Amino acid sequence: MKINYRQLSILVFMSFIALKCLALPGLLYVESKNMSMVVTLVLMFVDFIYALLIIDLMKKSNEKNILDFMTRCLGPVLPRIFMAVLIVKYALVVANISKGLEFFVVENFYNSLNWIVFVLPLIILVGFMLYKGIRNIARVSELICWAIFFGCLYIALKSIAGIDVLNFLPAFHEGALPLIKSGYTHMSWFGSSTFLLMLFGKVDFTNEKKLQVVKYSFLAIALVMFVHLVFYGLFDVTSPTHNFCISDISQYSSGQSSIDELSWLVVSLWVTAQAVQLALFGYAMIQAIKFTFNIKSNVFPILFVLIYIFVWSFVGEQTVGLERIFLSHFSSILTIFTAYVIPLILYVGYVVERGKGKPKKKGAKNEKVKVNI
Amino acid sequence: MKKLKSIFSPRKIIIILLIIVGIITVPGLNMPAMSETEAIVTMLCMDKQDENIVVSATVLSPGPNNVPNYQVFTGSGQTLSNAVDAVSLTIGKEMGFAQCEVMALGENLCDIGVMQTLDFMTRTKKVGRNAYLVSFAGDINDFSESMSNLNKEKSLSLEKILKFDERYTLIKNSNIENFYIGYFNDLSLGVMPKVEIKNTEDDNAIEVASGGQSAGDEAETKSGEKEKKYFVNDGSISIFKKGKRVFDVDSKMVKKANFFVNNEQEGALVIENVDDDLYTDATVIVDVVRKQNEIGVRFDGDTPVYRNHMEIVVFVEQVLGNQPKENLLKRNKDFLTKTLLERIKEKVQNDMQDCIDFCKTNKVDLIDAYKHFYKLTNKKFEEYLKITGKENYLDNIKFEFDIKVSNEY
Numbered sequence A: 001m002k003i004n005y006r007q008l009s010i011l012v013f014m015s016f017i018a019l020k021c022l023a024l025p026g027l028l029y030v031e032s033k034n035m036s037m038v039v040t041l042v043l044m045f046v047d048f049i050y051a052l053l054i055i056d057l058m059k060k061s062n063e064k065n066i067l068d069f070m071t072r073c074l075g076p077v078l079p080r081i082f083m084a085v086l087i088v089k090y091a092l093v094v095a096n097i098s099k100g101l102e103f104f105v106v107e108n109f110y111n112s113l114n115w116i117v118f119v120l121p122l123i124i125l126v127g128f129m130l131y132k133g134i135r136n137i138a139r140v141s142e143l144i145c146w147a148i149f150f151g152c153l154y155i156a157l158k159s160i161a162g163i164d165v166l167n168f169l170p171a172f173h174e175g176a177l178p179l180i181k182s183g184y185t186h187m188s189w190f191g192s193s194t195f196l197l198m199l200f201g202k203v204d205f206t207n208e209k210k211l212q213v214v215k216y217s218f219l220a221i222a223l224v225m226f227v228h229l230v231f232y233g234l235f236d237v238t239s240p241t242h243n244f245c246i247s248d249i250s251q252y253s254s255g256q257s258s259i260d261e262l263s264w265l266v267v268s269l270w271v272t273a274q275a276v277q278l279a280l281f282g283y284a285m286i287q288a289i290k291f292t293f294n295i296k297s298n299v300f301p302i303l304f305v306l307i308y309i310f311v312w313s314f315v316g317e318q319t320v321g322l323e324r325i326f327l328s329h330f331s332s333i334l335t336i337f338t339a340y341v342i343p344l345i346l347y348v349g350y351v352v353e354r355g356k357g358k359p360k361k362k363g364a365k366n367e368k369v370k371v372n373i
Numbered sequence B: 001m002k003k004l005k006s007i008f009s010p011r012k013i014i015i016i017l018l019i020i021v022g023i024i025t026v027p028g029l030n031m032p033a034m035s036e037t038e039a040i041v042t043m044l045c046m047d048k049q050d051e052n053i054v055v056s057a058t059v060l061s062p063g064p065n066n067v068p069n070y071q072v073f074t075g076s077g078q079t080l081s082n083a084v085d086a087v088s089l090t091i092g093k094e095m096g097f098a099q100c101e102v103m104a105l106g107e108n109l110c111d112i113g114v115m116q117t118l119d120f121m122t123r124t125k126k127v128g129r130n131a132y133l134v135s136f137a138g139d140i141n142d143f144s145e146s147m148s149n150l151n152k153e154k155s156l157s158l159e160k161i162l163k164f165d166e167r168y169t170l171i172k173n174s175n176i177e178n179f180y181i182g183y184f185n186d187l188s189l190g191v192m193p194k195v196e197i198k199n200t201e202d203d204n205a206i207e208v209a210s211g212g213q214s215a216g217d218e219a220e221t222k223s224g225e226k227e228k229k230y231f232v233n234d235g236s237i238s239i240f241k242k243g244k245r246v247f248d249v250d251s252k253m254v255k256k257a258n259f260f261v262n263n264e265q266e267g268a269l270v271i272e273n274v275d276d277d278l279y280t281d282a283t284v285i286v287d288v289v290r291k292q293n294e295i296g297v298r299f300d301g302d303t304p305v306y307r308n309h310m311e312i313v314v315f316v317e318q319v320l321g322n323q324p325k326e327n328l329l330k331r332n333k334d335f336l337t338k339t340l341l342e343r344i345k346e347k348v349q350n351d352m353q354d355c356i357d358f359c360k361t362n363k364v365d366l367i368d369a370y371k372h373f374y375k376l377t378n379k380k381f382e383e384y385l386k387i388t389g390k391e392n393y394l395d396n397i398k399f400e401f402d403i404k405v406s407n408e409y
Helices: A005-018 A024-060 A066-074 A077-108 A115-132 A134-162 A177-185 A192-199 A212-241 A245-250 A261-293 A299-318 A322-327 A329-357 A365-372 B002-007 B010-030 B080-091 B107-112 B115-124 B140-154 B158-168 B176-184 B251-260 B325-329 B338-362 B369-376 B378-388
Strands: B038-049 B052-062 B068-077 B094-096 B102-106 B132-137 B189-198 B205-209 B228-232 B237-241 B244-249 B267-274 B282-300 B303-320 B398-406
Touching: A005 A024, A005 A134, A005 A192, A005 A212, A005 A261, A024 A177, A024 A192, A024 A212, A024 A245, A024 A329, A066 A077, A066 A261, A066 A329, A077 A115, A077 A192, A077 A261, A077 A299, A077 A322, A077 A329, A115 A134, A115 A261, A115 A299, A115 B010, A134 A212, A134 A245, A134 A261, A192 A261, A192 A329, A212 A245, A212 B176, A245 A261, A261 A299, A322 A329, B038 B068, B038 B080, B038 B107, B038 B140, B052 B080, B052 B140, B068 B080, B068 B140, B080 B094, B080 B115, B102 B107, B102 B115, B102 B140, B102 B158, B107 B132, B107 B244, B115 B176, B132 B158, B140 B189, B140 B228, B158 B189, B176 B189, B176 B237, B244 B251, B251 B282, B251 B303, B251 B338, B267 B338, B282 B338, B282 B369, B282 B378, B303 B338, B303 B369, B303 B378, B338 B398, B369 B378
Parallel strands: B038 B094, B038 B102, B102 B132, B132 B189, B303 B398
Antiparallel strands: B038 B052, B052 B068, B189 B228, B189 B237, B205 B228, B237 B244, B267 B282, B282 B303
């Protein structure tokens, strides 16, 4: 079952905004202060370039899947290693989303929430989506994409009157070094395009509309930047104390009665979008597991991913500060390697391999041999 | 795979989902309503009395015909946590603060510092950071009872009063979030509106029964007379430095400080002794219907210059004193004579200068001069601060006022 080009663009859109509108803005502020938006903008733009690069490779390759493509370009050994590393990256993203989602629901909706009441339905939902495959995930994303876009826009616009533009000054007061450091520390929130690697052979490019991915990506970047602009404009120095950017913006106005139902509806929809993202990266994890261990059936990888989400939620619930993993050197390096190094190696490998396979000019030795044959 | 497909057929999935929904909802239906186990706190008052922290919670309980029923419960303890627990023990319910709209802090608590209290309430007890923050003078029991009665008898609520203040009179928003922003900034300056419960009737005071057990009851004094309490919200504010209250600013000064803030201030300016072709020694009351500020900062050499360009639209509301009867036939805009315009300018300018002097004397930056200089002239201002220090930086700033008064929208 293949997804079409529009659905691919929407998946890119959703993955771009997925981890950016909860804890990230607050965390970035600790190091990069009022210039945090620059970090987000630069890294999202890099993600966008890599998304285009991977989609370009996807179009050029005629393979059924990424493993075949990698094997063609890089030989038989490296792809398995890369796949194993990618499993870890996807596992990290799944953990980040599931932890954020649980924390978000507990903090925003019901603070006495029974953990199992939250996790069990979530696992069933994700399990069902994983079982139905990428087309199902893409269709659900298609359904909620514009609602998420306009919902977030509404929340940000509603609070825009309260922002103080002075909060963004002085620009680059402490130079660029804190921004680089902050970008590196929070790298695991970026590298959204990695899931595209697992969509090789799963996209139908026949009805491709020109620049559709570019349009959706820019829309996602613009939306995230606008939400961050409002967030920093409102909260300034207290930004690090806000873990839930999108819902905290909606609750900025004084008085509980000022929070309207529509904002809550958008926040609820955001939870759904996060669950879909969990399924998307769960799907990528399943594919990577299947390629690495040469498993044909979906059953065991799906079960593994679901158990992983369950265990992570349980361990995360019991152990305070486990989310520090996301801020470690390990996750930063892992993200850089999987999101930026692997696609680059692949592209170079592809170019080299294509060079080898090209028919040489007349008079070349190989051609002579061919004629002789 | 086929086996798996047979297990996960749509019908079976629906049955599994129904079973799960049943597992969750049936025990849920068997449980008591949340309002039976959790008290919905809409306002929380706190103060320090002797060595104890006293907490007074206004609890909303659903009444018949959806009419809200507010009740006040009080508890005390050595710590805030103990005091909250004491209230819980009294009413036999957990305290739920998610709907808390106002947090009122007594003067004694404000004097020893409020940040730990706020941190505990927002972090541990989950009071929303958008809850209004207000300081109050007077006895905590009187205050919370009065607020409850204000609601019951006059259909007024402190939340709505503060919302109005925020729009028209306060120089900063009065929620916990804004107090935090002020606290975490370089100057660690916080502003909180101040209300009062008094025994004597003043101007602008609302009579509220207090000390009674239920709505409308009034406490009886020893002599048998009914005691009355008055709620006063005149627009005064409390100033906090590093989380501690340092002094209060009266409403007149707050009004003057408002000339530096872009809020929707509406208010009257009283211009006395106006004498010209139209007026004869008159007292003219003009209503400010719109105000637009533009704050600009720069350095002239080593001297920092703070410029407030302000455009105000006024409307002559009332003329006191003996005036010729022809005046009654004039059009509205004719009342704004050149002399009056000059006098309004002069009045506004004097008010602003008073505010600057007050800020310099009390070393409190009500006009956000620090923020503007730091943000817009960063390096130069940092050098300037090295000379003056953070306490005295206002002293050498040159203030320029450029005021435009008109009656045209």
